[in-house]
Amino acid sequence: MLHSLVALTLAASLVRSTRAGSNNLQTSQIKWGACDPSVVNDTSLSCGFLEVPLDYQDPSVGTARLALIKANATGERQGTVLFNPGGPGGSGLAFLNDNKDLFLRLTGGVYDVLGWDPRGVGNVTVPGDTFCFDNREEYEALFNGTVELTGIEEIGNFANDSDVQALLDQASALQQKYEEVGQRCLNSPNGKYLRYLGTAATVRDMASIADALDGPETPINYLGISYGTLIGSWFVNMFPERVGRVVLDGIIDPVFFGTHEISTHFEHLLVSTDTIYKALITGCALAGPAGCAAASEGDGPLDIDAKFQALLKAAYDAAKANPAATLTSGQIRLQLYFELFSPTNWAHYMNTVYPALVAQVTGEAPNNTSLVVQSRGSSGQRLSQRATNTSPLYTSASIYCADSPDSQGTTMADVLEAVVAGTRNVAHMLGAILPAPLYQCSFWPVRSVERYQGPFNNTLANKILIASNTLDPVTSLFGAEVLAGLLREDAVLVRMNAFGHTTLAVPSKCMEGIIAAYMANGTLPANGTVCEVDADFEVFHGVDTATILAELPDGGV
Numbered sequence: 001m002l003h004s005l006v007a008l009t010l011a012a013s014l015v016r017s018t019r020a021g022s023n024n025l026q027t028s029q030i031k032w033g034a035c036d037p038s039v040v041n042d043t044s045l046s047c048g049f050l051e052v053p054l055d056y057q058d059p060s061v062g063t064a065r066l067a068l069i070k071a072n073a074t075g076e077r078q079g080t081v082l083f084n085p086g087g088p089g090g091s092g093l094a095f096l097n098d099n100k101d102l103f104l105r106l107t108g109g110v111y112d113v114l115g116w117d118p119r120g121v122g123n124v125t126v127p128g129d130t131f132c133f134d135n136r137e138e139y140e141a142l143f144n145g146t147v148e149l150t151g152i153e154e155i156g157n158f159a160n161d162s163d164v165q166a167l168l169d170q171a172s173a174l175q176q177k178y179e180e181v182g183q184r185c186l187n188s189p190n191g192k193y194l195r196y197l198g199t200a201a202t203v204r205d206m207a208s209i210a211d212a213l214d215g216p217e218t219p220i221n222y223l224g225i226s227y228g229t230l231i232g233s234w235f236v237n238m239f240p241e242r243v244g245r246v247v248l249d250g251i252i253d254p255v256f257f258g259t260h261e262i263s264t265h266f267e268h269l270l271v272s273t274d275t276i277y278k279a280l281i282t283g284c285a286l287a288g289p290a291g292c293a294a295a296s297e298g299d300g301p302l303d304i305d306a307k308f309q310a311l312l313k314a315a316y317d318a319a320k321a322n323p324a325a326t327l328t329s330g331q332i333r334l335q336l337y338f339e340l341f342s343p344t345n346w347a348h349y350m351n352t353v354y355p356a357l358v359a360q361v362t363g364e365a366p367n368n369t370s371l372v373v374q375s376r377g378s379s380g381q382r383l384s385q386r387a388t389n390t391s392p393l394y395t396s397a398s399i400y401c402a403d404s405p406d407s408q409g410t411t412m413a414d415v416l417e418a419v420v421a422g423t424r425n426v427a428h429m430l431g432a433i434l435p436a437p438l439y440q441c442s443f444w445p446v447r448s449v450e451r452y453q454g455p456f457n458n459t460l461a462n463k464i465l466i467a468s469n470t471l472d473p474v475t476s477l478f479g480a481e482v483l484a485g486l487l488r489e490d491a492v493l494v495r496m497n498a499f500g501h502t503t504l505a506v507p508s509k510c511m512e513g514i515i516a517a518y519m520a521n522g523t524l525p526a527n528g529t530v531c532e533v534d535a536d537f538e539v540f541h542g543v544d545t546a547t548i549l550a551e552l553p554d555g556g557v
Contacts, residue, residue, distance in 0.1 A: 028052075030068060030212050039124060040097045046070045047093070052119075052208045054196040055449055061196070066205060067124035068116045069093045071100045074109035079221060080213045081111040081245070081519065082206055084118070086226030086502075088199075088399035092116045093124065102504075103223070106247075106512060108520030111221065114213070119205065120190075120197040120399055127193035130398040132184040133391035142177055145323075146170055151330015152432040155309075155316050157424050167416050175412035175443060182445040185394055198402040198448030203235045207242065219244030219461065221519070225502045226250045226475060230257065230403075233483055237458045245519050246464040250472060250502035253479035255486070258453045261405055262438040263415050267422030271478070272471045273430045275552065276340045276499045279471070281305050283548045284350050287540035293351045301553045308336075311354075314361045327360050330432070337430045340473040341501035347540050397437040401444035403451055410442040456483070460490040465518050467511065471499040484527075492524045496531045498545055506545065507534045 028051045035047035048068045055061040069092060070080075083103060085095040092115025096103065103113045117125040133139040143149050147170060154163040185191060210220045221244040224232040229248040236243050256268060281304035284292035294304055315329040339349045423431030464487070468480035477495065484493040496503045496511050503511045510531035517523040533545040 028212065030209075032070065035069065035093075035097075036124075039093060040069060042097050042100060044071070045097065045100065046072070050209060050212055052205050054119075054193070054201075056201070056204045057450070064119045064193075064196070064205075065126040066116050066119065066209070067093060067122065068114060068209065069096050070115075071096060071104060071113045073112050074104055076110060077112060078110045078520075079112070079219075079244070080114050080210070081107045081221040081223055082114050082116070082209060083223040084202075084225070084228030084231050085115070086224075086228045086250070087121070087396055088118070088227045089121055089129075089393065089395040090227070091122050092118070093122065106223065106515045106519065108516045110520050112213075114209065116205075116209065118202045118399075120193070121395060127190050127197070130185060130188065130190045130194070130394040131389045131391055132181055132188050132394050134389070136390040136392070139391045142180065146174055146177065147330065148174065148177070148435050150319070150328045151332075151334050152419070152434050153316055153319055153328060153330055154423070154432050155313055155329070157428045158420050158432070164420055167420070168413060171411065171413040171416050174416075178412065178440045178443040179445075181394070181440070182443055185398065186445050190398070194398055194402065194446045195449050197399050198451065199231055199234050199399070200238070200403075200448060200450040200452045202231055203238050203452070206231070206235060207239060210242070217242065221245045223247045223515075223519075224249070225504060227252065229475070229483075230254060232464075233456060234452045236460055236464060236487075237454070237456050238452055240458040240460045243460040243462050243464065245462065245522065247467065247515055247518065248464065248483070249467040249504065250475040251466060251468060251479040251483050252475055253482050254456050255454070255482065256479075257403070258451075259405065261408060261410055261442055262400075263404075263440070263442045264410055264418040266418065266436065266438055267426040267431060269474050269476070270422065270427035270431060271476050272499075273337065273340060273427045273473050276471050276473050277336075277429045278552050279343075279499045279548050280340065280346055280350075281308070282551050282553065283346060283539045283543050286543045286547060286551060287347075291347070291351075291541035291543065293355045301551075311358055311361060318361060327357070330434070332357060333430060334433045337433050337473065340430075340499075341505065343498075343500045343506055343539050343545070350540070394437075397440055397444065400437055401441035402446060402448040404441040404444070404447070406447060407442050412443075415439055415442065457486040457488070460487065462522075463489070463524060464491050465515065465524060466491050466493045467496065467503045467515070468493070469496050469498045469500060469503055469505070472501055473499075474501055492527045492529075494525060494529045494531060496533070497549065498533045499549075503531075507537050508532065509534055 030048040030050050032046045032048040035045055050066045050068060051063045052066060053059045054064050085092060096115035107113055119125060120127055122128050152167060158164050210218060220242045222232055229250055230252045232246060232248040233254040236246060282301040284295050284304050285299050285301045289295050289297055294307055312329040312332060315327055315332055319325040319328045419432055466480050466484050468477045470477055480493055484491045494514055496508055498506050500506050508531050514525055535544055538544055
């Protein structure tokens with residue numbers, strides 16, 4: 001498999017014919033000042049703006065304005081580290097405001113740490129977030145009666161053929177609605193900018209930021225997590241001669257992303273979800289009723305699973321009896337999927353949210369739509385806390401879909417059939433999750449003016465560090481192994497024996513020390529080094545990660 005991936009990268013090239021490693025433009029200057037307190041409340045941080053071309057190959061198109069934030073080095077300054085928190089759509093301003101101390105530790109205190117809201121993100125950068133509706137009511141009116149709002153109703157990995165047919169019966173209407181959304185987005189205030197969003201433009205923006213901070217052609221230091229690793233893998237191959245200290249954590253496989261329509265291959269991202277779900281129910285069983293409200297005395301993991309399946313079945317039955325039900329099995333499933341990202345929240349979920357879900361589904365408590373609020377945003381998007389528009393954001397879709405391969409005539413029936421197949425064959429518990437932004441990329445109306453498609457095995461100026469959890473619910477270890485294999489001796493892969501999304505999901509002095517040593521002085525461990533989660537971190541009371549991993553049950557769920 002790896003050999004075929006290498007061949008693909010050798011054959012690939014830029015979709016638009018450009019010289020990958022050069023912006024060839026004079027960089028504007030950054031004027032630093034105090035941050036807007038309505039956006040950033042840490043007064044030790046500085047904020048500024050940088051103007052960059054909307055289209056690096058055609059400056060006549062106009063400029064974008066990037067909002068930047070900086071934490072000053074605490075020791076003798078060696079330069080700047082840029083970072084991206086993922087998404088796409090994660091705000092670098094908000095992330096650094098909330099996690100300054102962590103990132104100063106990870107970089108050894110010897111770098112200024114710079115975050116920014118990339119083009120297409122937030123309401124300070126221009127262009128910012130993409131809204132395609134004037135309010136939430138418009139959105140809900142368009143998608144009323146569809147799985148976009150209710151989630152997918154199924155039990156037993158689509159054991160009932162009637163559930164498959166009910167889902168496929170929505171395909172034609174859903175496709176029309178997604179196509180209408182695309183036109184709404186084109187007609188929105190951001191519509192004129194959509195073709196200038198995307199990862200290649202963000203990589204070039206990174207180079208412009210580095211030029212303004214440390215001078216043209218200087219090495220670029222970067223830390224990217226989740227989607228930020230796609231930025232990183234494109235960066236190190238578009239500008240291999242400028243690679244400084246680079247850490248990529250939670251890898252999106254760049255070859256797969258660049259060569260497949262993810263809307264019909266979403267299961268590729270979910271390969272570890274069943275095992276991580278097993279970790280959740282195993283931890284609950286080990287904690288017992290004193291540490292996990294779902295557990296009864298003597299329960300094992302399969303007993304906890306049976307209770308989850310009963311909850312989903314009760315919600316499924318209620319929705320079948322009453323299509324206006326406010327809590328569906330699809331919504332519960334989508335929420336559970338996002339809970340797998342953060343083991344630090346598992347005890348709260350199982351002790352507070354899960355009992356409330358059971359009480360609502362069984363009629364023992366009044367309806368509480370806030371229990372599943374994160375599953376009600378369009379295409380998995382968060383609701384904006386940075387603007388007055390209450391409609392769902394299409395920020396993630398506007399970036400992911402702009403980067404996607406050209407549509408191959410895929411229909412929504414193809415997408416939904418892939419969901420069914422993925423649930424039956426790959427992600428049994430959580431394959432049937434919808435909405436998600438990648439599902440609509442086959443119907444997105446534009447692609448970016450520049451998409452980088454390889455090669456991904458260029459020789460780099462400096463070695464980089466690649467990190468991954470053993471079990472990640474969306475960026476699997478396999479993606480990290482692919483990228484490390486492509487970069488050969490120019491990359492070192494470190495694995496953390498953990499579950500959750502990125503190694504930052506749980507505390508590990510081992511991993512933090514490796515990253516800090518690499519950033520401070522370039523020291524790298526042996527390729528294939530394995531870190532453990534700190535033993536004093538308890539997923540549930542009295543239950544640590546190592547114990548859960550040792551007790552995972554065999555077989556399916």
